[in-house]
Amino acid sequence: MAPLLEELLFRGLFQTVIRTFLADLKLPQPAWLSIAASSVLFAAAHADAGHWPALFVLSLCIGYSYEKSGSLFRPILIHALFNGLTVLAVLTVQP
Numbered sequence: 001m002a003p004l005l006e007e008l009l010f011r012g013l014f015q016t017v018i019r020t021f022l023a024d025l026k027l028p029q030p031a032w033l034s035i036a037a038s039s040v041l042f043a044a045a046h047a048d049a050g051h052w053p054a055l056f057v058l059s060l061c062i063g064y065s066y067e068k069s070g071s072l073f074r075p076i077l078i079h080a081l082f083n084g085l086t087v088l089a090v091l092t093v094q095p
Helices: 002-024 030-044 049-069 073-092
Strands: none
Touching: 002 030, 002 049, 002 073, 030 049, 049 073
16 A cells, blocks of 8 residues: 555655646756655655665656656556565565
């Protein structure tokens, strides 16, 4: 559920609204600025500050995929795969 809800919020809402606002201001590169801004919000929304750099980079990639595809399907899939691989890695690491 987290990938679905987070992508609806951070890409579907925040990134889209920020991009539209920046485009209305006639700022250059509104798509990239909106990807960066929503990525900062995405990373900051997660509790562990030690993970923020990795989450920021992940979010940049997810935001780019949203801009290129125009669909939330890819971001949700990428996010779900990332979360699944992270859980798998944690479960298979020997203490």
